[in-house]
Amino acid sequence: xxxxxxxxxxxxxxxxxxxxxxxxxxxxxxxxxxxxxxxxxxxxxxxxxxxxxxxxxxxxxxxxxxxxxxxxxxxxxxxxxxxxxxxxxxxxxxxxxxxxxxxxxxxxxxxxxxxx
Amino acid sequence: xxxxxxxxxxxxxxxxxxxxxxxxxxxxxxxxxxxxxxxxxxxxxxxxxxxxxxxxxxxxxxxxxxxxxxxxxxxxxxxxxxxxxxxxxxxxxxxxxxxxxxxxxxxxxxxxxxxx
Numbered sequence: 343x344x345x346x347x348x349x350x351x352x353x354x355x356x357x358x359x360x361x362x363x364x365x366x367x368x369x370x371x372x373x374x375x376x377x378x379x380x381x382x383x384x385x386x387x388x389x390x391x392x393x394x395x396x397x398x399x400x401x402x403x404x405x406x407x408x409x410x411x412x413x414x415x416x417x418x419x420x421x422x423x424x425x426x427x428x429x430x431x432x433x434x435x436x437x438x439x440x441x442x443x444x445x446x447x448x449x450x451x452x453x454x455x456x457x458x
Numbered sequence: 459x460x461x462x463x464x465x466x467x468x469x470x471x472x473x474x475x476x477x478x479x480x481x482x483x484x485x486x487x488x489x490x491x492x493x494x495x496x497x498x499x500x501x502x503x504x505x506x507x508x509x510x511x512x513x514x515x516x517x518x519x520x521x522x523x524x525x526x527x528x529x530x531x532x533x534x535x536x537x538x539x540x541x542x543x544x545x546x547x548x549x550x551x552x553x554x555x556x557x558x559x560x561x562x563x564x565x566x567x568x569x570x571x572x573x574x
Contacts, residue, residue: 345502373560375560375561375562377562377564384564384565384566384567385549385562385564386564387561387562387563390559390560390561397558397559397560398559398560398561400561430501432501432503434503434560436560446493446505446508447505447560447562448505449495449502449503449504450502451500451501451502452501452502454501
């Protein structure tokens with residue numbers, strides 16, 4: 343069974359540009375969450391999706407947005423990139439929202455985004 | 459808001475020895491879940507062990523065990539018979555059991571080095 347797939351693995355952008363990152367969950371998983379990981383702030387929750395609906399959102403500016411498609415694949419978009427957006431972006435999937443049955447989340451390898 | 463604190467930025471252990479990583483958390487909730495994740499240089503977050511707050515018995519997974527002290531809000535990870543492959547960043551994480559949210563609150567992490 344394939345794991346959580348995140349593309350691209352690495353990405354370099356310049357300030358002011360926008361970027362779209364993709365996450366394909368494990369087959370059958372319908373819940374997807376996104377996290378930003380930086381050396382200074384650590385791992386911070388961005389948002390979560392289930393059945394194409396955003397269920398929860400972290401404390402990030404409106405430049406950060408996401409969506410989920412009917413096949414459970416998810417994308418996150420960052421507009422007007424800033425130097426501080428340089429980070430590892432991690433996606434995690436689970437069968438259903440884990441609050442229901444405490445199924446664990448499975449993480450992808452992340453996308454390393456560098457802003458020049 | 460919940461917070462998770464890992465007071466040891468770095469730890470080292472000799473191969474085959476035992477090491478304990480510390481984690482404390484702050485919450486006003488009575489029902490929640492706690493996790494330890496491992497992140498090797500490959501970047502993928504791997505679930506090591508999890509604990510439901512309503513369970514008094516400490517969770518164990520092979521060489522990994524936890525010491526869960528609910529009243530003290532402490533959740534330490536013990537790794538027995540340390541192996542070179544255990545070298546990684548270890549993150550303690552909290553998830554509320556209310557509302558069915560996926561959101562994990564992470565500590566800053568502990569870098570574990572295993573010396574041969």
